[in-house]
Amino acid sequence: MTIPGSLIQRLAAAQRVTVLTGSGVSAESGVPTFRDAQTGLWAKYKPEELATPTAFRRNPRLVWEWYAWRRKIVAEAKPNPAHFALVELARIAPKFHLITQNVDGLHQRAGSEKVIELHGNITRTKCFDEDTIISKWSDTGDVLPKCPHCGGLLRPDVVWFEEPLPESEISLAQQASGSCDVFLSIGTSTVVYPAAALPFLALKSGAIVVEINPQPTPLTEKAQFVLSGAAGAVLPELLASLESSISSRK
Secondary structure, rough: OOOOOOHHHHHHHEEEEEEEOOHHHHHHOOOOOOOOOOOOOOOOOOOOOOOOHHHHHHHHHHHHHHHHHHHHHHHHHHOHHHHHHHHOOOOOOOOOEEEEEEOOOOHHHHOOOOOOEEEEEEEEEEEOOOOOOOOEEEOOOOOOOOOOOOEEEEEEEEOOOOOOOOHHHHHHHHHHHOOEEEEEEEEOOOOOOOOHHHHHHHHHHOOOEEEEOOOOOOOOOHHHEEOOHHHHHHHHHHHHHHHHHHHHHO
């Protein structure tokens, strides 16, 4: 793929760069998307039977076991070239914000810092009743672990259907999107709100918006630059072109 020189010029001159990543980035590491995770033994269940507070109250064991299965997949996955390219991009941009819809923590494992996690993180656990993060609890051998403070059930620290996004995270994401010079939308279908509104907020605020995705999305016709392809292939090439441009100016 040939990266447009005008894009490299804009990116090299940008003081504030904001990135939004979606499930396509994780899929390249072998992490199934939310819908794809409902395969095999889980294919017969609907999302509302596995990922809502109502479902957890009704059958907490079922929900916990589904997330335990997903955690195992995430633990075995490794960051891909897209994750590492974003780590390097953060070192180049004077002000850089990474927003993700993914819950696997692969950005952090690649070396990214201060990631804005809109949908939580599947590797963390919190108390269902108190909504507080719990890092340690007694192993009683029960499939359903209990909160060491209140005795309530523990659940994954992810945003379920019927739940709002964390106010602090969405506020940071909106601020970063509305104040950036360049916004990159990577591996996201741009259909899940409120995250899908972020690139359009960047557009409205005058930012250059770049879409990196194998398939067209509702953002495609609006973005100033569209790089069609897998993030793991496009981002390293984009980074190499940017580093070459910056080096030639020294």
